Amino acid sequence: MTVLPAVLRYGRDMRTASQDDVCEVACVHPEAVARARSTQPDASCVEDATGLLKVVADPTRFRILSALNTGELCVCDLAAVVGISESAVSHQLRLLRAHRLVTFRKEGRIAYYRLLDQHITELISSAVDHVRE
Structure with missing residues (x-):
């Protein structure tokens, strides 16, 4: 039986698990595990x-x-930016609202959306920064 190495994907960089990245002996560090x-x-x-x-x-x-x-952007603006229909944007925004990622306000008949808080802003910025490095 042949065991194939695990492949991990990091953006466009493909890395293959090898014997170099696993412990060569079985050992447990109790303090590190407890921490x-x-x-x-x-x-x-x-x-x-x-x-x-x-x-x-x-x-x-x-x-x-x-x-x-x-x-902050309205649904129409988001549709133009992302390149999908307003209906599709609205569907995605409902899901994002349900998971407390975005919030909105109405101004007349226009719904303006924004990220819920700084945590979401940091999450998105960190993900983009990480893959650009």
């Missing part, structure tokens, strides 16, 4: 955080969030 375990979020928090990241991971939603990272 790491003490900072682990509870199961509910992990579930919510991974759900949030799954929502952000969709390319269309990420483009919408990136556009909103520049400031």
